[in-house]
Amino acid sequence: MLTERGRQGALKQRGSRRVLGRGVVAWLALGALGVSACDQKPSGGAAPAPSASASAQGLEAWLADESAPLTEDVYRRFILALTTCQVNERGIDPRCQAYRDLKQARGRTTNPADLVAMNEVLSKELIGHEHAAVRWQATQLLKAVYGLKPDTEKLVLEAARKEKEPSVLIALTRVVGAKHQERPEVKDLLMKLSEHESEHVRQEAMSWFLTAFGTGVEGTFERVLDRVENDPSINVRRFLCGRLYGSEDERAIPVFEKYLNQPEVDIKLFEGCWQGVINAWTGFPKPKKPSQAAYELTLKVLERKPRTRTSPPWTSFRNLRAAKLDYPERDDAGQAWVQAVKPWYKPERLLKALESIALDREAYWMTRTAALDVLRDLGASEARFQALAKAYEKPEKDDLHVQRKIQEILRRVNEPPGAHTQPRFAPRPPPSVMLPE
Known part of the structure; x- marks a missing residue:
């Protein structure tokens, strides 16, 4: 006999088969949690946030009811609860309870197209939030939106020009980095960030120059060569030479x-x-x-x-x-x-x-x-x-x-x-x- 959790899992599997034609959309939607941040160990920083995040947002009852759907309002409240989380250069500390609650909420069976639509709305709404963890998550939602629309690109570039938090800058760069070959504004952003005070930001910006997206882009390989020789961080020099x-x-x-x-x-x-x-x-x-x-x-x-x-x-x-x-x-x-x-x-x-x-x-x-x-x-x-x-x-x-x-x-x-x-x-x-x- 299936448990309730098992039944939900089986329903999820059947649901995934129904939307196979929208597999790309589903895959992009699932990327909104920023897997790279939660799969890697934090490099220091504050201890995990208190576990009262769900109750603070009034979401405990929703989490307890496994049949409750993920609506835009509920989704927004889970993201806003991330104000209890700390960020490091990799993103949100994966030990933070509010981040775990968000992952649990996104585990509910949700129509992929609906999830993508909510991602688009909430990312644009929250990308300017005062708390870095919320801005970081909003950027992950932008990455999960299918295709980079002109207004989205403009939004990202404007946000990057104002952003001070390295982890959010890195996340924003990952939304638009592949476009620097064809978009001068994106190239200019990456060139500027290649001189950022954070070695993690410099590394991320120049990594895009060392991909197929960077082939033949004037001035970018020269910038990398200079940094392999002269960057103040041996870690950046090692990284760049490894991908040269x-x-x-x-x-x-x-x-x-x-x-x-x-x-x-x-x-x-x-x-x-x-x-x-x-x-x-x-x-x-x-x-x-x-x-x-x-x-x-x-x-x-x-x-x-x-x-x-x-x-x-x-x-x-x-x-x-x-x-x-x-x-x-x-x-x-x-x-x-x-x-x-x-x-x-x-x-x-x-x-x-x-x-x-x-x-x-x-x-x-x-x-x-x-x-x-x-x-x-x-x-x-x-x-x-x-x-x-x-x-x-x-x-x-x-x-x-x-x-x-x-x-x-x-x-x-x-x-x-x-x-x-x-x-x-x-x-x-x-x-x-x-x-x-």
């Missing part, structure tokens, strides 16, 4: 060469450029114009000795797993990449470099195990792993981690088909998100 080939501008390659060949360079910047050079020729997703120069530089770093705890960095090795040639015919992007790299990509050279790292006891153990994972995913033979296992018959200290990884790979090789499924690797994050490596 995002607009597939070949001027990124000399930057990679400069920092990856320097004997003394900040490790964060080195790791960022290491990520960038790999992503310039392979990775998730594949670059449309893979760079042979980036490939050669990647192999140079992998083959370079002596190896140390930090060189080559174990970070971003996972993106090398994409450098395989056996993509199925239905994978158009994979097939296009294979054709583009075929004249110069030598898989055996990459395998030998990875094998050399796995055997090098001067290399950091996490780098060695990362190399083993890539060897496995690129189809290295069982005999190759057997030879590696023999080399680690007498492990010392951190060698134990490497030995266990080799044993794990060999064990899975011998499992029956279907007994183990290799993990699927997520696509590269949105340009505005810098994940810890």
Whole structure:
């Protein structure tokens, strides 16, 4: 027998099938909660707000009645209750009870078209609210409105010119950032924000220059190059170098060469450029114009000795797993990449470099195990792993981690088909998100 919660869930599933034709609208509507803010840990700030937010707005009875519909008035009251919440550079503190109440309210079965209509009304009404948390949520609602209408763009630009809170500025930038190639006003906003006092705002603004939306936009790549060299925050420099080939501008390659060949360079910047050079020729997703120069530089770093705890960095090795040639015919992007790299990509050279790292006891153990994972995913033979296992018959200290990884790979090789499924690797994050490596 279904519980009431289960019955509501089943109804929700059936309802979702009825509106399948409006799937895009539904997906955009659900984005209004700003998932990126609640999925990441807060970077400090105040403790969670009191849990009396619902009662303060008189919404306790509504939450208790699971059959009550989400109306515009109720929706507005839940958003206004966010005045009890604190914000940080990622958005609203996800521990705030009022934010949790809003998520619960939005979990009710609601016609997606109605939800989009309410998002549009409330976003425009509340984007100028005095409290930053309410303005931030209003901006999330704007992101969930299907399409960017001229009046919406104007509203966002006006709000951004007045906004002082970094998290709200970042959210506003995400509404219009993709338009900077065709809209000079948006480009001007991003260029201005690239000099903002907040490193998070600068990072967000320039991230749009390093996407397909930024290809060929005058002055934007030059701004990024300057900031890779001179930004006061090493975190911003690392972030930008990690995405420097995002607009597939070949001027990124000399930057990679400069920092990856320097004997003394900040490790964060080195790791960022290491990520960038790999992503310039392979990775998730594949670059449309893979760079042979980036490939050669990647192999140079992998083959370079002596190896140390930090060189080559174990970070971003996972993106090398994409450098395989056996993509199925239905994978158009994979097939296009294979054709583009075929004249110069030598898989055996990459395998030998990875094998050399796995055997090098001067290399950091996490780098060695990362190399083993890539060897496995690129189809290295069982005999190759057997030879590696023999080399680690007498492990010392951190060698134990490497030995266990080799044993794990060999064990899975011998499992029956279907007994183990290799993990699927997520696509590269949105340009505005810098994940810890």
